[in-house]
Amino acid sequence: MSDFPKSVEFHEEGVREGFQMEPLTYPRERRIALLDALSATGLRQIQVGSLVNPRKVPQMADTLELFAELERRPGVRYTLLWLNESGYRKARAVEGAFNHAPLMYYLTDAFALRNNNRTALDMRAEQEAWLDRYLADGATVQKVYVLTAWGCNLGGPVALDSVLDAFRHAIGLFRDRGLPIPPLYLADTMGWASPEEVKRRIGAVRELAPEARIGLHLHDTRGLGGANVYAALSMGVTLFDASVAGLGGCPFAGHKARHTSGNICTEDMVFLCHELGIETGIDLEALIEAARLAEDIIGRPLMGRVMHSGALKAFRHGKTADSACASAP
């Protein structure tokens, strides 16, 4: 009936997405403990932090120190995020930190100005220079992101044509250079996606470059994250960014929204995949333990569901639990 993939990969972003938005800066050793726990789950890509303006995002000011102190487990790619020249220079200066070079397309000026102090067209024009610089510096570009690919709280609805124009531009850069097209990521930065629009936009992007893999960066801002992942899986999407325990959200959001503006929750989506018979390479029970550690570090209940209710493995094998729920219906 549907075209589910055999296996999918998750890029764990909770340590960046989650801790950058907290009012506190948490002790580095605790964030390293969480990264260690995540490294032992089978995750193959884990984002460690961002190299951004420490005055604006002080929680990430020690990202390079954290990266240096982290014990890097073989087989796991530890990634950093940068948004500009200054961040890039920092990443270049650290051995092993320059391994996640994405191109980034903005579709609304309001968001591009707020996040990068440039218009969307200016940002687009810079991507060719970034690509050539990454290539000259010996990096493989891992991803092309198109941000707010369904809509933007600041700039309003985003037309599919705008999304396709951005991807066409990126695809052209790679084709002009005889390079393979890297994975194409649609980012639902502010939670505008709904499942039928997920399917429609994935289908349209796939037509631009059928040979490229497609990825999604989804937030569960409005409660449709799981439905959107399910819709994407039914379209054969195999790459997802996600955050353990549902950590994450926006550092500039008001307090009321903070606890619900997170990314899709890694362990809940791993559970979804496993229930659908899709492999993830991840030990769900170990990931649930990591989610509980994240909650312990943050110090308040986090939004993940499976981390609180437990997965089904134990119940399937006849173990009954204290948390069993008994109220009809």
Add this chain to the structure above:
Amino acid sequence: MSDFPKSVEFHEEGVREGFQMEPLTYPRERRIALLDALSATGLRQIQVGSLVNPRKVPQMADTLELFAELERRPGVRYTLLWLNESGYRKARAVEGAFNHAPLMYYLTDAFALRNNNRTALDMRAEQEAWLDRYLADGATVQKVYVLTAWGCNLGGPVALDSVLDAFRHAIGLFRDRGLPIPPLYLADTMGWASPEEVKRRIGAVRELAPEARIGLHLHDTRGLGGANVYAALSMGVTLFDASVAGLGGCPFAGHKARHTSGNICTEDMVFLCHELGIETGIDLEALIEAARLAEDIIGRPLMGRVMHSGALKAFRHGKTADSACASAP
């Protein structure tokens, strides 16, 4: 591509599901204020409370007083839940309270014993007597529920055949009496459902009685609630139980699980339907206000997403908000 319905109906259960599990009994006037707010949203069915053992569920001890004091808005059906003879007698004694007579099938002894002190087979055998009693008392049976229709934390996995056997039994009772088949509800009491199994079981139940409507009572225990609703909508399901703000869960669950074991969140699922172009008859902004009132009454952040992030209507029309999220990607 999919067979989405033109419109769906929600049965709001938050005031029962939500308040029955809280350690406190909240003031009746506040629960009435919430019911008033819900009544003004366009919801056509709202559950007021349950008539169960006040020693076990003291939060519901004043359900009949609440029902009597409530100003009932024309066009809204206010429902009560009972599980046994004693509860039924109470409902019968109150004008207007006897309007939601369901048959209830249990599939695991462990859950039937815990919830009703009977085996699943004993409970099944009683349903014929209940039906005839409801008919003799002048009621229309509104629903047939099959509980734990995907699995049970206490009793383990539930085979599809068990679900079908229960519905066959119920359908036989109605056909034997020349009565139309009421809506057939699959209840995912403990959060075992996943979207492909939702589709498979709905398809199989529909074959038993193609003329009957199918309904779902879903919990978001393991983060798949939205994906399950989306899967059900793609199968043409038009009836959903849900709880405002994601209220609800199990009165016997431990504290850790309490804030995540709730029902699917009414306003998030209404938002999903509207994004899919499916009518609900509900004013989403008014429902969000009711969700915020529920959070104010309960006194801690609740699990609903749209109630915190806002729906998209305002953003689509160019309003930008303080809660706009700006972090890449």
